[in-house]
Amino acid sequence: MQLSCPAPILMHETVQMAHGAGGRLSQELTARVFMPHLRNALLDQLDDQAKFDVAAGRMAFSTDTYVVSPIFFPGGDIGDLAVNGTVNDLAVGGAVPLYLSAGFVLEEGLPLADLEKIVMSMAESARRAGVMIVCGDTKVVQKGQCDRVFINTSGVGFVREGVNISCRNLRPGDAVILSGTIGDHGMAVMTTREGLSFQSRIRSDTAPLNSLIHSVLDLVPGVHAMRDPTRGGVAATLNELAASSSVGIELEESSIPVREEVRGAAELLGIDPLTIANEGKLLLVVPEADADTVLALMRAHEYGRDAALIGMVVDDHPGMVVMRTPFGSRRIVEMPLGEQLPRIC
Amino acid sequence: MKFIDEYRDPQRARALLEEIRHRALHEWTIMEICGGQTHSIMRNGIDQLLPPNVHLVHGPGCPVCVTPLETIERALVIASRPGVILTSFGDMLRVPGSSKDLFMARSEGADVRIVFSPLEALQIARDNPEREVVFLAVGFETTAPANAMAVWQAAREGIGNFSELVSQVMVPPAMSAILSSPDNLVQGFLAAGHVCAIMGWEEYEPVAKRFRVPIVPAGFEPVDLLAGILQVLKMLEEGSTGVVNAYGRIVSREGNPDARRVMNEVFKVADRPWRGIGVIPESGLVLRDAYARFDAEKRFDVGHISPMESPLCRSGEVLQGHLKPSECEAFGRECTPMTPLGATMVSSEGACAAYFKYHRNINP
Numbered sequence: 001m002q003l004s005c006p007a008p009i010l011m012h013e014t015v016q017m018a019h020g021a022g023g024r025l026s027q028e029l030t031a032r033v034f035m036p037h038l039r040n041a042l043l044d045q046l047d048d049q050a051k052f053d054v055a056a057g058r059m060a061f062s063t064d065t066y067v068v069s070p071i072f073f074p075g076g077d078i079g080d081l082a083v084n085g086t087v088n089d090l091a092v093g094g095a096v097p098l099y100l101s102a103g104f105v106l107e108e109g110l111p112l113a114d115l116e117k118i119v120m121s122m123a124e125s126a127r128r129a130g131v132m133i134v135c136g137d138t139k140v141v142q143k144g145q146c147d148r149v150f151i152n153t154s155g156v157g158f159v160r161e162g163v164n165i166s167c168r169n170l171r172p173g174d175a176v177i178l179s180g181t182i183g184d185h186g187m188a189v190m191t192t193r194e195g196l197s198f199q200s201r202i203r204s205d206t207a208p209l210n211s212l213i214h215s216v217l218d219l220v221p222g223v224h225a226m227r228d229p230t231r232g233g234v235a236a237t238l239n240e241l242a243a244s245s246s247v248g249i250e251l252e253e254s255s256i257p258v259r260e261e262v263r264g265a266a267e268l269l270g271i272d273p274l275t276i277a278n279e280g281k282l283l284l285v286v287p288e289a290d291a292d293t294v295l296a297l298m299r300a301h302e303y304g305r306d307a308a309l310i311g312m313v314v315d316d317h318p319g320m321v322v323m324r325t326p327f328g329s330r331r332i333v334e335m336p337l338g339e340q341l342p343r344i345c
Numbered sequence: 346m347k348f349i350d351e352y353r354d355p356q357r358a359r360a361l362l363e364e365i366r367h368r369a370l371h372e373w374t375i376m377e378i379c380g381g382q383t384h385s386i387m388r389n390g391i392d393q394l395l396p397p398n399v400h401l402v403h404g405p406g407c408p409v410c411v412t413p414l415e416t417i418e419r420a421l422v423i424a425s426r427p428g429v430i431l432t433s434f435g436d437m438l439r440v441p442g443s444s445k446d447l448f449m450a451r452s453e454g455a456d457v458r459i460v461f462s463p464l465e466a467l468q469i470a471r472d473n474p475e476r477e478v479v480f481l482a483v484g485f486e487t488t489a490p491a492n493a494m495a496v497w498q499a500a501r502e503g504i505g506n507f508s509e510l511v512s513q514v515m516v517p518p519a520m521s522a523i524l525s526s527p528d529n530l531v532q533g534f535l536a537a538g539h540v541c542a543i544m545g546w547e548e549y550e551p552v553a554k555r556f557r558v559p560i561v562p563a564g565f566e567p568v569d570l571l572a573g574i575l576q577v578l579k580m581l582e583e584g585s586t587g588v589v590n591a592y593g594r595i596v597s598r599e600g601n602p603d604a605r606r607v608m609n610e611v612f613k614v615a616d617r618p619w620r621g622i623g624v625i626p627e628s629g630l631v632l633r634d635a636y637a638r639f640d641a642e643k644r645f646d647v648g649h650i651s652p653m654e655s656p657l658c659r660s661g662e663v664l665q666g667h668l669k670p671s672e673c674e675a676f677g678r679e680c681t682p683m684t685p686l687g688a689t690m691v692s693s694e695g696a697c698a699a700y701f702k703y704h705r706n707i708n709p
Contacts, residue, residue, distance in 0.1 A: 194461060269461075270693055326355040327567060329390020331703035337682055 015110040020140030029138065033116050037123040042099070042134040050134035052099065055158060060095035062086055063154040071118065071148055073192045075184070075203030078151055079121030081279055084208045086155040087129045088228045091210035092282070094163035094217060097129065102136040103152040108143045118149065129208035131155070160214075162221045169224040170245035174313040175291035179212065179282040179298055180205070180306035182234055183262040186276035191265055201261045207280030212303045216284070220294055225285040228278070232336050235274040237283055238321045239335040249321045251311035251333065275336040285313060352566030358394075361571035366396050369578050374400045374530045376523070376666050378516055379537030380407030380694025381565055387699040389567045399578065402530065402666035403699075405519050406537050408484040408512075409436045409692035410664060411619040414652040416512045417442045420481050422647040423510065424455040430473060432466035433481040435459040440691050443652045463488075463495035463509070470499070470507035479641045482509040486540045489513050489630055490604035493611035496632065496639045510641040511631055514617055516540050517548050518628035523665050524556040531666050533577040536562040538569070538592040543608075545600030549588045557586045564592045611636050620688060621654075621661030660687035663696050670700040677701060 018025040035043070042050045064085050071078040083100065090097040102122065106115065126133055184205040191202055209228060217223060225245075229237040234256075242249045258266075258273045266273045280303060286294050291309055298304030316322075321333040351357070377383055383403045386392055392401050405411055421442050424431035431447070438447040438459065451457040456476075460466050463480050470478035482492040492509060499507045516537060523529060536549055541562040549560045559580035563573025573591040580589065590596055608630070617629025632640045657675040662668040670676050670689070680686040682698055689695035 325389050326353070327358050327389055327391070327394060328355075329393040331388060331390050334702050 013112060015106045015108055015112060015115065015140055017108055017140050017142065020106065020138055026138070033112060033119055034136065037116075037119050038126075038133050038136075040132045040134070042132060043136075050099065050101075052134070057161065058159040060090050060093050060157050060159050061154070062089040062093075063152065064089060065150060065152040067147065067150050068189060069147055070189070070192055071114070073204055074188045076206040076279075077118055077121050078149060079118035080125045080204075080206045082151040082153045083122050083125035083129060083131070083133075084206050084279060085230070086153040087125075087131055087208045087210055088279075090155050090157040091208075091213045092165070092226045092228050093159065094165045094213075094223075094226070095157035095159045096214065097131045097155050097157040097210055099134045100126065100131055100153050100155040102133050104136070104138045105146050105150040106138060106140045107146045107148050108140055110148050115149065118151075125208060129210055160217060160221075163217055163223065165223055165226050167225055167227070167241050167244040170241055170247045170249075170285050170313045171224065171287070172247055172313050172315040173288050174224055174285045175288045175309055176238070176249060176251070176311040176313065177284045177286060177291065177294055177298070178234065178256065178308055178310045179209075179284075179304045180280075181257045181259045181262065182229070182278055182281060183258060183266060183273035183276035185279040186233070187262045187265050187273075189277075190269065190271075202259070202265060205278055205280035207303050209280065209282050209303060212282060212298065212301045215301055216294055216297050219297060220286065220290045222290065223284055223286050223294075227283050229281055229283050230279060231277050233273070233275040233277055234283065235272065235321070235333050235336055238333065241285065242321050243319045245313075246318045248314040248317040248319070249311055250314050250316075251321065251323045253323050254326045255308050255310050257306045257308050272336075274333060288312075349566065352564065352568040354568060357568045358571055361568065361575055362394055365399065365571065365575050365578060368575065368582060369396055369399050370582060372398045372400070373532055373578060373581050374402060374666075375533045375535065375574060375577050376402045376404045376531040377535040377563075377570075378404035378406040378520065379535075379540070380410065380692065380696070380699075381539070382406075382535060382537065382563070382570060383696050384694050384699050385565045385567070386570060387703040390703070391567060391570055395574070399574070401574075402669070403663065403696035404523070404534075404666060405619065405622065405664040406485065406516065406540075407664075407689065407692050407694040407696070408488065408514065409440055410660065410688040410695045411514055411622065412437070412440070412483045412512045412688065413618045413620045414442065414654060415618075415650050416481075416483075416510065417446075418650045418652045419642070419647055420479075420510055421445065421447065421450050422650070423479055423641060423645045424450050424457050425453070426477075426645065428476050430456045430458060430469060430476050430478045431481065432458050432460045432469060432478060434461075434483070436692050436694075437481055437483060439685075440688050441685060463492050464498070467495045467499055467504065467507055470504050471502075474506060476506060477644075478507050479645075480507070480509045481512075483512045485514055485516060485537070486543045486608075487537075489608045489612060490543060490601075493607045496611050496636050497607055499639055500636060508639045508641040508644045509632070511612075512617075513612065513630035514619065515614075515628055515630065517552055518625050519619070519622075520549075520552050520560075521556070522622070522625045522628070524552070524558065526665065528667055531558075533559040533581050534561065535570070535573045535577065536560050536588075538562055538564040538595055541590075541592065541596040541600065543601050543604050545598050546588050546590055546596060547598050553587050559586055560588045562588070562590050562592045562596045564595065619664075621658070621664050623661075655686040658687035660689040660697065663689055670697040671704070673697070
């Protein structure tokens, strides 16, 4: 005789250690929170790995881990960032992103409603970017051992033929183009974190850049270099490019787009917008002859409407980025040091 | 940004520069007192635009730079005590003590938090009644009213777990010290606009009279700075002295009486050591006896501290206008923002950091 004494399955409101233990609660988490939003033909197999066909050619592979605090901020959340960030890391190499993995580290006690909101953001961002999340993993750690949720995403894509994008390709005379306003993401997060009251108008720019990038590469495959200026902002990215190619970069201060509210907040906090993180912006270095075409293509795209020519590559001062001020003087744009420190007076 | 753009207008700047070139007939050396002005001058390259006979030297008006190493050491010791939350403006966290900075203390387990206002630190004290919350209260007359307000508020509400480690300094005594030095080069001053917004300019009148110099309160935007420089030059060329305000939209003769009242209620004037310069008589503020229970120096006995300054660092000479940062032998070699020997290379308003950041020679 078989005794049947089914223990009741509790409907938990928050993440429990058992959600990560591989048992019934893990299954429940997958079935209730992840699958309804992320499901696709590959993920539905629920195997330990996703299997897919590949075409001949070159693949690109990238990984990034997201620990942003707060996890929700104006304009997005950690889920948007986790998908867009890896999509962008693939796309700026001239790759077409295809498949992503998602690994979650959850802090015990995280409201399941928050997790579901994040998963829904990931699903929506993946849909917009045209990629699939095809495998994943969840671990739960005790309260205090992580800050609510950390997400790792890795992604693969195929590299377009005929593109040769590298940080070593800058040539004197090249044009430096920026896809839009800078500092929006970092300032949205910073002002939310610090509880500053002007936060409401500043929204993160988190966005998948692959369609913008491919609309450019379709007509101008000869792009020399392409980067998304995330941590360290435009200042860090351009310094890296100048150093890698042993060329100078000269920027025109008045041509760099910054929203007024971002500029105001940055000045209040004593931070240079050039050093603030972006999550939906693109820097391109193209032969000067292609600059107008690239600008027109970008401005026709929703993520490149404010695209601007911000400077030129020069053979002066190799490895150094220099800003021309509206007053006719020049200054160095430094590689930012590290943690952003607010000025005290 | 409204009310800012007109003070960044390149055309107005060009017109002022033209007049400066026209007016400045002799060699002149002008000091901008405030680190915020130094920063703006470097960032906008104003020094490159001035005629070669007009020299700018950079003053001691960077609170982080002049905070004594002993105060940093004291903060490090207090921060590492169990149960303490040490709060500070962000700039202070990277200032190196003899062996580490507050960031390193944090990585070793100390609870060190960046705040934007001392009132935020007070809120942390309210929220954590079982912890001791210490605010590192540094700054000039600009930060003093808010730092005083936090103590005043703590006293009123009876918040017993809040204290301040005070290192407040004042501008006019520093100006007098610079002008009294036998090596002094400074012939005229730009006074710091935001300090004057609090204190007014009346307290500069005796300094101008005693040392027979022009003193001009000025703002921070390029047009403000150029207007201030032009005013100083006009007075120098005419041989006139005194105080003329070039920052009328912010600064009045009396300053902000409410702010001065709360400062005066909580703080009293005392002698104060300035990092790199030494003790300047009656140049600092300390908590009055009625508020002594909020003094972290008294609350935490840390014993005797005798910090070691780098023998290579010449920041004291830089802070008094005797030396340009780039003239220091260690500048850009032993001393960089990654490996600062003195606070002038750490703070975003320090003259050495501003030189390194914007002006390490662009072209050989």
